[in-house]
Amino acid sequence: MSEKTDINAEMNRLLARATRDRSDIEDLVVVPVFAVIVALILGAATMLATGVDLATIGKSFVALFVGSVGSLNAISETLTAAIPLVLAGLGLALGFRAGLFNIGAEGQLLLGGVAAVVFGFSFPDLPFVVLMPLCLLAGALTGAFYASIAGALKAATGAHEVISTIMLNLISYRLLDYLLRSPWIQKEGRSDPISKSVPDNAQLPRLLDWIEPNLRLHAGIFVMLIAVFVVYWILFRSKIGFAFRASGENPDAARYAGMHSGLIIVAAMASAGALAGLAGAAQVLGVLDRASPGFSAGIGFDAIAVALLGRSHPLGVLFAGVLFGGLEAGGRQMQVDAGVSIDIIGIIQALIIVFIAAPLLVRAIFPWGFRRTGDNHGGKGK
Amino acid sequence: MDVELRGITKRFGPVVANDGVNLTIRGGEVLGLLGENGAGKSTMMNILSGLYRPDEGEILVNGKAVVFEGPGDGISAGIGMVHQHFMLVPVFTVAENVVLGVEPTGRLDYLDLKTAREQVREINDEYGLEVDPDALIENLPVGIQQRVEILKVLFRSADVLILDEPTAVLTPQEVDEFFEIVKSLRDAGKAIVFITHKLHEILEISDRISVLRGGRITGEGDPKTVTTEELAEMMVGRPVSFEVDKTPSQPGESMLEVRDLVVLRDNDEIAVDHLSLNVRSGEVVGIAGVQGNGQSALVEAITGLTRPVHGEILFQGADITRSSVRARHRMGMAHIPEDRHKSGMISNFTVAENMVLNSYYAPAFSNGPQIDWRRVNQTAAKFCVDFDVRTPSVFLRAGNLSGGNQQKMVVARELERETRLVIAAQPTRGLDVGSIEYIHERLIASRDEGDGVLIVSSELDEIMGLSDRILVMFEGRIVAEFDASKGPVDRNAVGLAMAGAAA
Structure with a gap:
């Protein structure tokens, strides 16, 4: 009897959730926060070094702040910019977790966007509740298909996904240009490569235009939030996600445990592509109304940064995506108010990633933000 | 100096x-x-x-x-x-x-x-x-x-x-x-x-x-x-028994039969060279040999990680030569891999996650496409108690456990279920005496429950202590066999065979 209670007590002890290790918090929160701070400071230093006077630098940071969160319009712009970044970032994060470094979000996003547009204007008579979701689905499926080409190549031949997705990106640019000139896609009466518009009943409706007509925030934000939840569920609650994470952490152990590596690679790439395709679809259905050459504007690459900054965790990606959306929106304001080129925002974003990729550097710069190394035995990872 | x-x-x-x-x-x-x-x-x-x-x-x-x-x-x-x-x-x-x-x-x-x-x-x-x-x-x-x-x-x-x-x-x-x-x-x-x-x-x-x-x-x-x-x-810090306590073996039906097996390495060299062996229920067969004589390839072929180019593998009489890793696992084959860090566990996963690494998909741990983490965690806690895995919590990163506890975790995962055949490769490599003793007891317990146990080890003491039958592997072949059930085996003779003298 007493032995029985002993065992129960022991089991309860084992099941008690440990408070998170200090090093986890350092890895997940402290490093990214410091990375952003250092990047902003170095951004200022870059401006200083290129002859911008201190007053203008101050003004530009105020503009960055005001333009990102300083007004309802600013917040709307920030969130609008965040939607495709988060969606594509979630896809990349999922791939990273499975050990796949997918560089192809840009191409998946472009083709997903085109597919959504084409589906939209091909069935303009369907009601909104049917057409809009189908357009999103068309985008997601196209992205999934395009990404799974790289997955299948890796599974079948071992071709490295970094190389094949970069090549697929290049193909997608030209494929887009080609498609945009084909008569059934090109807008009537135009000679430049631009697609027909998406019918109104396929568009993601604007959410705040009843307050002010120029607020661009659209229903894609719900798609984004649902995606955050779904990706979280896939990664941490589902069987397939367990297999994704296992193969990402240790492919040998995954194989030993009977997981089918080829299947996992294709499935993970397809899921990543679906999210990137969804990002493209949300962008054309919510903001752009049509596809034009390079309409993705590098979102697929910025999303890599978002996924890295978010530590490949769905919630992290959400925060990182909103941050990058804010930088985007604030950067435009900066250009208007202080006359500083928006390119400085690109520099700041890149610097953030440099510091994220080099946590030891961040630790060296801010030793007081961390406990002494040697005290911790490595974090839980992600 | x-x-x-x-x-x-x-x-x-x-x-x-x-x-x-x-x-x-x-x-x-x-x-x-x-x-x-x-x-x-x-x-x-x-x-x-x-x-x-x-x-x-x-x-x-x-x-x-x-x-x-x-x-x-x-x-x-x-x-x-x-x-x-x-x-x-x-x-x-x-x-x-x-x-x-x-x-x-x-x-x-x-x-x-x-x-x-x-x-x-x-x-x-x-x-x-x-x-x-x-x-x-x-x-x-x-x-x-x-x-x-x-x-x-x-x-x-x-x-x-x-x-x-x-x-x-x-x-x-x-x-x-x-x-x-x-x-x-x-x-x-x-x-x-x-x-x-x-x-x-x-x-x-x-x-x-x-x-x-x-x-x-x-x-x-x-x-x-x-x-x-x-x-x-x-x-x-406490008295340790060296003799593995075991009763004479009661060999029964054949659990594993390997016939004329040929396995190649990645570079197409022959790793296992027309090898045959069998393991019966209720006996421990130990494969002795210096590392690199094809033992790893043999274990990989038996457990389904590599496809042999020739020969067949029978499990309880059924041909499993082409079965998947998971299928073999479900039939009741347990595999303690030779290198836990390389393939036996995932350091960044929690103890609980590692405990279900190869059974997470089973109905016991899942709910449709979803993993039932509550049940997983409870089962993991039970495994930890049963196999004396010392960890403050099942939510701890497995990489933070000591080597002995990591190995006990792997052994617990493999043996805490209905097994019929246990393949243990280097089951105690790099472990302390206490853990070795414990793992040996568990392997003998599996034997006594009627499992076939195949142990591959480069520690001759381990082979000598556990096995009812000793096979010596040299350059991909079995070059000598010793029956340990009828009195002690000559250590020297095994050693010579390991060096290829009998070949």
Whole structure:
């Protein structure tokens, strides 16, 4: 009897959730926060070094702040910019977790966007509740298909996904240009490569235009939030996600445990592509109304940064995506108010990633933000 | 040369790795240093070689206090370390490897290999190492490669040699030759520190023994008087039984039958060469052999990780040659992999996640496409209790467990279910005595429940202790078979077969 209670007590002890290790918090929160701070400071230093006077630098940071969160319009712009970044970032994060470094979000996003547009204007008579979701689905499926080409190549031949997705990106640019000139896609009466518009009943409706007509925030934000939840569920609650994470952490152990590596690679790439395709679809259905050459504007690459900054965790990606959306929106304001080129925002974003990729550097710069190394035995990872 | 450690304390945050250690190393003497994994042996040796600086205490060389600032200082003070894992360039010759980093150079950085060869040959002759300075490392057997490591240390004029688990990679015969070399080094006045967890070896070679446990010196012994039991107790802190307690085997029906199996390595070399064997219910079959004789490939083929190119594998009479890993697992095949870090576990996953690594998909742990984490965690906690996996919580990263607990976790995962056949590859490699004892008991328990048990190990003691039948594998084939159920097997005969003498 007493032995029985002993065992129960022991089991309860084992099941008690440990408070998170200090090093986890350092890895997940402290490093990214410091990375952003250092990047902003170095951004200022870059401006200083290129002859911008201190007053203008101050003004530009105020503009960055005001333009990102300083007004309802600013917040709307920030969130609008965040939607495709988060969606594509979630896809990349999922791939990273499975050990796949997918560089192809840009191409998946472009083709997903085109597919959504084409589906939209091909069935303009369907009601909104049917057409809009189908357009999103068309985008997601196209992205999934395009990404799974790289997955299948890796599974079948071992071709490295970094190389094949970069090549697929290049193909997608030209494929887009080609498609945009084909008569059934090109807008009537135009000679430049631009697609027909998406019918109104396929568009993601604007959410705040009843307050002010120029607020661009659209229903894609719900798609984004649902995606955050779904990706979280896939990664941490589902069987397939367990297999994704296992193969990402240790492919040998995954194989030993009977997981089918080829299947996992294709499935993970397809899921990543679906999210990137969804990002493209949300962008054309919510903001752009049509596809034009390079309409993705590098979102697929910025999303890599978002996924890295978010530590490949769905919630992290959400925060990182909103941050990058804010930088985007604030950067435009900066250009208007202080006359500083928006390119400085690109520099700041890149610097953030440099510091994220080099946590030891961040630790060296801010030793007081961390406990002494040697005290911790490595974090839980992600 | 004499070296003395006085009151050495080294802390890593809250962990005290060495706690007031006193140790004397004398020229012309072999000091045996015994301790379990995590007892603080490596920390102490890293302090001695200059890699770590102690928090307290001092190092005296020939009575004078010295301070080592970096890893180079140990060797310049004459203290050299031979690591367990060799650090040699395979495509270089012996002489080139020996002089690497301290090459004799002439004008304009001209590499004077002739002098190098001569110097290497001199050291060679002095200590009877019998290594050809012009041989390529990749063509040399492991035992000789080890001598090259020793040559490297001697070439840097070390007077104190620290040998870290030097016999782990050697056959019994090679161990004997190795001991001869150690003795000749000792007789030449070198001080030797011999680190190991193998008790009979330490008794054979040492002049003095120090036992380390929990960062402290817990005992010293004179090898002439001390017994293995006493040493083990000092090392573990409680009496340890060495004899694996087991009743005679009751072999039943055939569980595993391997017929004429051929398995290739990645480079298309033959790893397993027309091998046949069978394992019956209720018996332990041990495969002895020096590492690299095809054991890994054999285990991979049996467990489904590689496809054999020829032959068949039958499990309870059914052909499973082409079955998937998962299918074999579901049939009741348990596989304890040879390298838990490489394939047996995922360090960044929690203990609970690792416990269901190969059964997460089963209805017991899932709900449609979703994993039922509540049940997983509870099961994991039960496994931990049952198999004495010491962890503060099932949510701890598996990588934070000690080696012994990691292995117990892997063993728990594999054995805590209805098994019919247990394939255990190097089940206790690198573990402490306590964990070894425990895992051995569990394997015998599986046998007594009627499982077939196949053990592959390069530790001959382990094979001898557990097996009812011993097969010796050499160059991909079974070259000898010994029946251990009818009295003890001649250790020497097994050792000779391992070296290929019977082939």
